[in-house]
Amino acid sequence: MAADRYLSFTGTAPGRFLTRRLGLPQPTPLCRWSEQQPRLDGTLRHLTAGASGLDLAPVLARTGLTPAPDGGPVAAVVLDATAVRDVDALDGVHAALHPVVGSVAPSGRIVVLGAPLDPADHHQAAAQQALEGFTRSLGKEIGRGRTVNLVRLTDAHAAESTLRFLLSPKSAYVSGQVIGVDATPAATPDDRDRPLTGRTALVTGAARGIGAAVAGTLARDGARVVVLDVPSAEEDARRLADRLGGSALAVDVTAADAGERIAAALPGGLDVLVHNAGITRDRRLVNMDAERWSSVLDVNLASVLRTTDALLEGGTLRPGGRIVATASIAGLAGNAGQTNYGASKAGVAGLVRALAPRARDAHGITVNAVAPGFIETRMTAAVPLFIREAGRRMNSLAQGGQPQDVAETVAWLAHPASGAVNGQVVRVCGQSLLGA
Secondary structure, eight states, rough: OOOOOHHTTTTTTHHHHHHHTTOOOOOOOOOOOSSSSSSSSSSEEEEEEOOOOOOOOHHHHHOOOEEOOSSSSSEEEEOOOOOOOOOOHHHHHHHHHHHTTTEEEEEEEEEEEEEEOOTTTTHHHHHHHHHHHHHHHHHHHOOOTTTTEEEOOTTTTTTHHHHHHHHHGGGGTTOOEEOOOOOOOOOOSOTTTSSTTTOOEEEOOSHHHHHHHHHHHHHHTOOOEEEEEOOHHHHHHHHHHHHHHEEEOOOOSSSSHHHHHHHHTTTTOOEEEEEEOOOOOOGGGGGHHHHHHHHHHHHIIIIIHHHHHHHHTTEEEEEEEEEEEOOHHHHHHHTTEEEEEEEEHHHHHHHHHHHHHHHHHHHSSSEEEEEEEEOHHHHHTSSHHHHHHHHHHBTTOSSOHHHHHHHHHHHHHHTOOOOOSSSSSEEEESSSSSSO
16 A cells, blocks of 8 residues: 555655645544554543433443533533524524533544424425534534534434444544434444454455455454455455465355355355455546446446345345445546446445335345545555556545444444444545545
8 A cells, every 4th residue: 555645744844834824734643443452541421412212321321431521621422403493593502512512622522413304394394404514514524533423313222333334533524414224123242342353254355455454353253254355366355364364265246156056155144245355447428438437337236136136035044144345436426437336336225226215125235335536545546646646645534534433433343233224335544535
């Protein structure tokens, strides 16, 4: 991966002086999860706008953050705005956050809690929709590595895994997102530090890059991981599987029998399916031949559909399982030279939204997707310098993400207690300025 020398330079005294004088971005190194830093360092302030009926205290107590005394810096702020039902009540959002937003520490978190939009009450729907514009705007102005997200919920306990994720270093590159959480009862894992213990996870395209990071993170959380990649990457896949205590599977996901071969390799069943395999074949449409178009659609979308169908219909995916697919901001916002890639990744989002309710009703399985932005990998390291720098800076955090950022988001969606998160497409992009 190419080093982000600009980020390093802005951490020096001359770099801070020069970038400030020139009005250039001043990214803050992000606080990410590690064994030495498993939680945010500091306190949490719980605020309300209106009279809420949510019982948040027990859930917030399990984040590892202690309640903040009045005044002073805080690591995180949770604003409960679920009771906001009209424009006048939005004044409470300003009144609550205005005095404290400047006291949030670097790499801190602000989480706004909203209610689902009520189709029978257009005043409530307008006020709650306003929270989205507020959250995304605050995320773009707050700076210093801090993130702002909105969670729509009706039950605090069902949202515990989501709040623990967003109020931790694991969500360092997730900002400006709106996440819906329903009232599905949350399962409590026996071991909170290794919640996937006893579960089997399969990650496609896992021999290197983001897929390898996902496999490693799921293994850290206790899963027995199957590292799947194409036969040409079998050696790398086996090395990674051996290191993680898992197994490797050499399968081309575009093969017509890929689903059957995966099922045959997992006679005991599967709990977590992560569709990570993907390719790019970039050209502007006027210069794109049919093979470039069809190969990207086949790997990135058609194989995901075929494999998912085979594993669901054949019963390989066990009840209570998790499917996490990989979309992209190119599929949500579009990108010049990537009509094939953008189409395939938008298709993934369509798959998630349509399949999610049916898969849970029929099998208790959730279906979600992550949508990475500019992530520092060998692929992005090969991008021309000026395009790479633009990709890094064109987000609210003014830097590229790490494979770990995508992996942590996948692990949250794969968590046994995340059953209330379904049909969501979560961008892992530092709140990219492309699209919302």
